[in-house]
Amino acid sequence: MPECTNCGTQVGESANFCPNCGKPQNPTAQNRLDQKIEKRASQQASQQAGSSQSTSQRSQRDELIERAGYAFGFIFVVSAVSVLPSPGGVFTLLGGLLLFPPVRQLSARVFGSPLKAEFNAAVAVVLMLLGTAIHYIL
Ligand SMILES: [Zn+2]
Incomplete structure (x- = not known):
């Protein structure tokens, strides 16, 4: 009866792995184990890659919204100041x-979660149109 090369436990002639320590008892078993480990590692790696990709996509979108927020916010404020003290400018x-x-972040404190960027933009556009209308009517 052969013995395990690792722990000395007697293993069966046909055993591929030691029943005590689990060490592969022949090159074929070792290969199979290696392949299994490799497969699992690559699965984990691809899972991690997938999740980090979606995270970076989300943050990229947030970054775009943030930049657009600053750009349009600046344009709105500048055009508003140029028509002040007209009530439409307000x-x-x-x-x-x-x-x-940052103002949108403040809405998170009031409502629990930040207002949706689309909703926020829609409200801003309505206010701007209202302001423009008031400016030209009055
Ligand atoms: Zn063993």
């Missing part, structure tokens, strides 16, 4: 301020 100014990402 609305446009509010809309512009709403677009700034």
Whole structure:
């Protein structure tokens, strides 16, 4: 009866692995084990790659929204200030301020979670249109 090369436990002639320590008892078993480990490692690696990819995509979108928020917020505020002290400018100014990402972050404190960027932008555009209309009507 052969003995395990690792722990000395007697193993059967046909045993591929030691029943005590699990060490492969022949090159074929060793190969199979290696392949299994390699497969699992590559599966984990691809899973990790997939999850980190989706995270980076999400943050990329957030970054884009943030940049757009600053850009449009700035344009709104500048155009609002140029028509002040017209009451229409006040609305446009509010809309512009709403677009700034830090202001949007503040909405998270009020409502529990930050307002959706789409909703935020829609409100800002409505305020801007309202401001423009008031400016030209009055
Ligand atoms: Zn053993």
